[in-house]
Amino acid sequence: MIKLQDVCYVRMGTRDMEGAEFFANDYLGLEVDDRTKGGVYFKSDERAHTLCYFEGDPADQAVAFVVASDAELDQAAASLEGMKHEVHVGTPEEASLRKVKSFIAFNDPTGNRIELVVRPEHSGRRYHGTRDAGITGFSHVGLCTTDAARDEAFWTEVCNARVSDRIGDAPLLRIDEVHHSIALFPTNRAGIQHINHQVATADDVQRSYNFLSEKGVKMVFGPGRHVTSMAKFLYFEGPDGMVFEYSSGVESIADELLYRERQFPADPTGFCGWGSKPDIKEFKN
Numbered sequence: 001m002i003k004l005q006d007v008c009y010v011r012m013g014t015r016d017m018e019g020a021e022f023f024a025n026d027y028l029g030l031e032v033d034d035r036t037k038g039g040v041y042f043k044s045d046e047r048a049h050t051l052c053y054f055e056g057d058p059a060d061q062a063v064a065f066v067v068a069s070d071a072e073l074d075q076a077a078a079s080l081e082g083m084k085h086e087v088h089v090g091t092p093e094e095a096s097l098r099k100v101k102s103f104i105a106f107n108d109p110t111g112n113r114i115e116l117v118v119r120p121e122h123s124g125r126r127y128h129g130t131r132d133a134g135i136t137g138f139s140h141v142g143l144c145t146t147d148a149a150r151d152e153a154f155w156t157e158v159c160n161a162r163v164s165d166r167i168g169d170a171p172l173l174r175i176d177e178v179h180h181s182i183a184l185f186p187t188n189r190a191g192i193q194h195i196n197h198q199v200a201t202a203d204d205v206q207r208s209y210n211f212l213s214e215k216g217v218k219m220v221f222g223p224g225r226h227v228t229s230m231a232k233f234l235y236f237e238g239p240d241g242m243v244f245e246y247s248s249g250v251e252s253i254a255d256e257l258l259y260r261e262r263q264f265p266a267d268p269t270g271f272c273g274w275g276s277k278p279d280i281k282e283f284k285n
């Protein structure tokens with residue numbers, strides 16, 4: 001079993017680095033921490049970085065999860081190869097670009113690029129965005145799935161994820177106490193479907209709705225309240241059509257033994273308790 005400890009960063013290609021940096025810094029509210037030739041690194045919490053935009057194809061996207069040690073990384077590589085996943089072992093130069101000690105990369109059954117990393121860098125320094133969006137940290141990703149049952153089995157049987165809830169066939173998966181770190185969303189493509197940052201309060205959600213709306217950022221869902229994690233949320237579109245989510249107040253699942261996964265309907269009532277309707281292809285049925 002591959003033991004995922006945490007979700008730690010997203011990497012995304014873009015043909016418009018300047019536009020992506022402007023959006024991430026001025027609108028989303030992240031902090032530029034570092035630049036390399038062709039890459040900009042953003043902080044959202046005390047980690048060295050949680051998002052990297054690099055010069056490249058916007059379809060080139062990866063999400064990374066932490067595993068405990070090189071020994072676990074080797075075991076993960078062996079078990080993935082045994083299941084016929086092609087595994088790339090990161091070179092030292094690639095690891096340094098990711099600010100990790102070591103990593104492997106592979107595609108999940110849908111074709112989402114997943115990186116497993118050992119010892120991602122922390123900065124020892126608080127995150128401090130230029131705009132006060134109230135961000136407390138990068139928290140989860142929505143991943144596309146072309147077969148929700150197959151991919152749920154991958155994340156829960158090959159890896160250590162557990163189902164917290166399902167909306168229709170789409171599972172919200174946890175790897176620690178946080179209600180979910182991965183939301184699988186049924187569609188016909190591979191890729192990251194949305195990127196979530198937690199914000200401190202519901203006021204931050206509403207403030208960002210007003211701020212981003214005034215700037216002409218396309219709102220795609222909310223403000224609303226998830227009936228699953230109970231978080232107040234807002235989804236909006238960023239560079240290259242990527243959907244970003246702020247949410248506040250996501251539930252923790254402290255007692256693994258007592259918790260039972262729940263089924264929610266795949267209609268607007270399963271997504272939002274306030275009656276907001278999604279304008280996101282994958283959220284409509």
Ligand SMILES: CC(C)c1ccc(C(=O)O)c(O)c1O
Nearest residue numbers: 142183226228229230231271
């Ligand atoms: C609609 C999406 C996939 C979704 C659903 C529920 C939650 C939650 O309970 O917090 C999310 O964060 C989502 O992104």
Ligand SMILES: [Fe+2]
Nearest residue numbers: 142183196245
């Ligand atoms: Fe989400």
